[in-house]
Amino acid sequence: MAGIEARFRLDWPEFSLDVDLDLPGRGITALFGHSGSGKTTLLRCIAGLERAPRGRLGVNGEVWQDAGRWLAPHKRSIGYVFQEASLFPHLSALGNLRYGLRRMVDARRVNLDQAIELLGIGYLLDRKPDRLSGGERQRVAIARALAVSPRLLLMDEPLASLDVQRKQEILPYLERLHNELDIPMLYVSHSPDEVARLADHLVVMDGGRAMVSGPLAEMLTQLDLPIRLAEDAGSVLDTTVTMVDAAWHLARVDFSGGSLWLRDNGLPVGGRARVRVLARDVSLACERPGTSSIQNVLQGVVEAIADDEHPGLALARIRVGDALLMARLTKRAIATLNIAVGQPVWLQVKSAALME
Amino acid sequence: MLTDSDLQALWLTARLAGIVTAILLLLGTPIAWWLARTKAWWKGPVGAVVALPLVLPPSVLGFYLLLAMGPHGPVGQLTQTLGIGLLPFTFWGLVIASVFYSLPFMVQPLQTAFEAVGDRPLEVAATLRASPLDAFFTVAVPLAGPGFLTASVLTFAHTVGEFGVVLMIGGNLPGVTRVASVQIYDYVEGLEYSEAHRLAAVMLIFSFLVLLAMYAWRPNSRTET
Numbered sequence: 001m002a003g004i005e006a007r008f009r010l011d012w013p014e015f016s017l018d019v020d021l022d023l024p025g026r027g028i029t030a031l032f033g034h035s036g037s038g039k040t041t042l043l044r045c046i047a048g049l050e051r052a053p054r055g056r057l058g059v060n061g062e063v064w065q066d067a068g069r070w071l072a073p074h075k076r077s078i079g080y081v082f083q084e085a086s087l088f089p090h091l092s093a094l095g096n097l098r099y100g101l102r103r104m105v106d107a108r109r110v111n112l113d114q115a116i117e118l119l120g121i122g123y124l125l126d127r128k129p130d131r132l133s134g135g136e137r138q139r140v141a142i143a144r145a146l147a148v149s150p151r152l153l154l155m156d157e158p159l160a161s162l163d164v165q166r167k168q169e170i171l172p173y174l175e176r177l178h179n180e181l182d183i184p185m186l187y188v189s190h191s192p193d194e195v196a197r198l199a200d201h202l203v204v205m206d207g208g209r210a211m212v213s214g215p216l217a218e219m220l221t222q223l224d225l226p227i228r229l230a231e232d233a234g235s236v237l238d239t240t241v242t243m244v245d246a247a248w249h250l251a252r253v254d255f256s257g258g259s260l261w262l263r264d265n266g267l268p269v270g271g272r273a274r275v276r277v278l279a280r281d282v283s284l285a286c287e288r289p290g291t292s293s294i295q296n297v298l299q300g301v302v303e304a305i306a307d308d309e310h311p312g313l314a315l316a317r318i319r320v321g322d323a324l325l326m327a328r329l330t331k332r333a334i335a336t337l338n339i340a341v342g343q344p345v346w347l348q349v350k351s352a353a354l355m356e
Numbered sequence: 357m358l359t360d361s362d363l364q365a366l367w368l369t370a371r372l373a374g375i376v377t378a379i380l381l382l383l384g385t386p387i388a389w390w391l392a393r394t395k396a397w398w399k400g401p402v403g404a405v406v407a408l409p410l411v412l413p414p415s416v417l418g419f420y421l422l423l424a425m426g427p428h429g430p431v432g433q434l435t436q437t438l439g440i441g442l443l444p445f446t447f448w449g450l451v452i453a454s455v456f457y458s459l460p461f462m463v464q465p466l467q468t469a470f471e472a473v474g475d476r477p478l479e480v481a482a483t484l485r486a487s488p489l490d491a492f493f494t495v496a497v498p499l500a501g502p503g504f505l506t507a508s509v510l511t512f513a514h515t516v517g518e519f520g521v522v523l524m525i526g527g528n529l530p531g532v533t534r535v536a537s538v539q540i541y542d543y544v545e546g547l548e549y550s551e552a553h554r555l556a557a558v559m560l561i562f563s564f565l566v567l568l569a570m571y572a573w574r575p576n577s578r579t580e581t
Contacts, residue, residue, distance in 0.1 A: 049479050073482040074491075080483035086476050090498045099494070100484030148484060 004029075004152070004184065008045045008055040017041050017052065017208040023201060025060045028178055028185045030195040030216070033205035039188045042205065043154050046186065047080050048073035059152050060184070077106050079145030079183075081155040085137035087129040093140045094125040100148040109149040110181065118180065119143040119173050135166035139173060146177070153177075153185040159194060167194075174198055192232035196220070196276045197355045221317050221324040223306035233308075233315060234278035235326050236355070241267045251354070257321025258298045262354050274355040279315055279326035281350040286337050288346055296349040300325065302341055305334065318347060325349075362555050364531050365539040372447070372535060373515040376454040380462040380511050381504075383455065388466035388507075389492070407460050414457065418524025421453045425525070450526040450533050457521045461510040469503020470496060506570060513566050516559075 004023040010016060017038045023029050031039040044050035046057060048064070048071060057065040064071045087096050101112055116122050119139040129137055138158055145153060158174075159167045171194070177185070178198060189195055195202060195216070202219040204211045212219060219225065221235050239253035244264055251264040253273055260275065267273055289297060300320035308315045314334055316327045325347060329339070339345065358366075391403055409417055424431045425443040432442055443449030473496050481491035497504070519537040526533030528542065536559060543552035 047483060049482070072487075073479075074485050074487050078483055080480075082476070082480065084476075086480045088477060088480070088495060088499075090501075099481070099486075103485035103490070105485065144484070 002060055003058075004046075004060070004186075005056065005058040006042070006046060007057075008042065008052040010041070010045065010050070010052040010055075015041070015208060017045070019205075019208075019210045021203060021210050021213055023186070023203070023213070024184070026182065026184050027200035028187050028198050029201040029203060030199035031186060031188045031203050031205055032190065032192075032195050032199075034190060037205040038208035039190075039205045040156055041208070042210075043156050043186060043188050046152075047078055047154055048076050049080075062151070074103075077149075077151040079148055079150035079153045081138075081142050081145050081153075081158045083157045083160050085129070085134070085141040087132075087137055087140060087144075089129050092126050092128055093121065093132065096129070096140060096144050097125075097147050100144060104148045106149050106151065109183070110146050112147050115143040115146040118146070118176055133166070134162050135169045138162065138166075138170060142170075142173070142177075146181075146183075150183060153183050155185060156188045157190070159191070160189075171197060192229055196232075196234070196236050197274070217324065221326055223304055223315050223317055231280065232278070233280075233326060233328065234276060235324055237275045237277065237323050237325075237352075239273050239275050241269050241271045241273050244269055253354070255321065255323055257300065257319075257323045257325075260296045260298075260349060260352055262352055265354050267354065275352050276355050277325055277349060277352045279328040281352070282318075282325055282327035283348045283350070284316065284318070284327050284329060284333075284337070284339060285346040285348065286339070286343075289348055292348065294348045294350055296352065298325070298347040298349065300345060300347055302339060302343050302345055304341060305339070318345060320347065358554060358558070359551070361530060361534075362536075362539065362551075365534055365536045365555075366558065368447075368531065368533075369516055369535040369537075372450060372454060373512045375451055376458055376515045377462075377508050377512045379451070379455055380458060381508065384459060384462035384466060384507070384511075387459075388463045389470055389496070391463065391467045392470035406463050409457050410460050414518065414520025415524055417457060418453065418521040421456065421521070422524055425449060425452070444525055445527045445529060445533060447526075447532055450522060450535075453521050453525040454515050454518060457518055458511045458515050461514045462507045465503050465507040465510060466500065469500035469506075472503075473499045502573070505573065509566055509570050513563060517563070 003025040006023065007020045009018050015038070019042055031042060033039045041050060045052045045055065051070065055065050057063070063069060064076055088099065091099065097112060097115070119142055121136065121139050121143055124132060124136055132140065142158065159170055162170070175198065187198060199216045201214070202216045203213040204225065212222065212225065217236055237255045239255040241251055242254045242259065243252040249264045250261045251267060252259050252261050253275060262275065298320050300318040302316055303319050304317045306315055308328060312330055314329055314331050316329060316339065318325050318327060327347065387406065391399060422444055423429050426432045427436070427442060435441060435443055443452060477495050477499060478491050481495045486494060517537065519541070522533065522535055522538055528534050528538055536555060540552050540555050543555070
């Protein structure tokens with residue numbers, strides 16, 4: 001059976017985990033939640049680093065845990081990236097990469113050179129971990145996890161211990177993994193940014209339970225998401241770059257509901273691009289807006305309206321073609337404009353960000 | 357300078373300390389590993405038993421070992437049945453007694469070193485397909501390397517310095533159980549102070565050099581991140 005089937009029941013004095021998830025067997029699944037929500041514990045149960053007394057775990061047709069069966073972590077075909085790089089201090093970067101490679105039993109899906117190239121670490125292989133920067137260390141750790149050709153890659157907040165600049169340094173490499181390798185990945189994070197940028201599938205964890213699980217675009221536009229995203233509320237669009245206007249440094253991306261002009265960041269025409277549109281950057285109008293500095297205008301239909309955190313604000317979900325966008329509005333605006341479910345509206349998108 | 361019997365005593369002392377250190381490396385490492393990793397309730401009692409020789413007068417330890425290895429003790433009866441004879445007042449009897457006496461000097465530094473390694477490197481090793489035994493030899497032992505050095509040096513030096521247990525178990529047989537500390541005692545008993553001086557000075561210099569080497573080594577082991 002394709003996909004990842006994870007059911008765990010675990011009771012500790014201070015914490016219990018109780019999940020029953022069916023996750024896609026490809027792409028990146030984000031496990032999202034606040035600290036203490038159980039996302040790391042779930043990841044450790046999947047790796048076998050924690051042993052849930054009751055559970056079942058199947059990974060693309062292989063059973064790793066079931067009644068009477070429990071595979072030790074070193075017998076599971078996983079790659080695991082910890083929050084801190086956790087390189088072996090007594091080995092060089094290359095020694096760290098080779099450690100798992102020498103013990104690998106799986107068929108080779110990733111070779112060492114490919115892992116080194118993907119993470120851009122060719123220049124630092126002879127160095128000991130204490131001679132590497134935080135970002136370099138984490139890149140070696142990711143390459144080390146990849147080099148064993150895992151059937152499942154587990155990442156526990158690999159960017160959380162890094163500063164903003166180092167994060168920006170590593171994110172493109174993670175995107176490359178996503179685009180170039182066919183290894184399913186579970187990615188633990190509490191950063192809406194990283195989730196919007198990387199994930200295909202989203203699981204929201206809270207209090208040791210999985211509150212919701214579904215495709216990212218669908219989950220992000222759920223108005224009753226059990227976790228507060230506040231300023232990060234928004235949606236993602238999967239688009240194709242169709243035109244680059246070199247004179248104005250703009251790129252046009254198309255999706256089923258229309259097109260948007262965005263700042264050009266060098267993506268080739270024809271390339272796929274993920275675009276993130278935050279709810280606070282979308283405003284609605286009942287008639288086609290006249291001349292304005294906002295040049296991205298789309299047409300859609302209001303699908304739902306719900307209260308936002310602040311009593312004066314509401315979130316609206318608008319269907320634009322096959323895609324969904326979110327808009328944050330004041331309740332007074334909704335009343336004045338008579339915006340209601342089912343109503344056609346014009347959307348003005350103040351800004352949108354190309355994510356890859 | 358040193359007489360033949362002095363050299364004999366020093367050689368015996370070095371042989372005893374070397375053998376005891378080797379045995380304790382094999383015996384103490386799994387005990388220290390277990391103490392560092394277990395969450396069992398009897399970790400406390402086992403740790404206390406290992407530490408007993410630190411506080412027990414050597415004569416008490418020697419007394420019990422003498423009884424156990426004597427003709428009516430369980431160990432003595434076993435060795436007699438096996439045709440080895442009795443162990444007290446032999447070199448190997450002294451080795452066994454010293455293993456007990458120096459046990460904490462091997463186990464405690466190793467336990468501290470293993471605890472400092474922590475769970476994470478072993479978890480990383482497991483996710484890189486290393487079995488627990490493999491991870492022990494390729495990750496835990498190299499990372500605890502300075503601890504092995506400290507433990508071996510302390511064990512060797514402590515065995516060299518033992519006296520009470522030797523007297524109880526080994527007696528004073530030249531070339532068999534008469535180690536340097538006993539030899540010095542003999543000289544003093546016989547009022548041969550100048551002979552005692554020479555051997556005592558050798559012991560003093562040896563002990564100082566050993567400790568100096570160990571402390572000089574230490575700062576390097578702290579640079580890891």
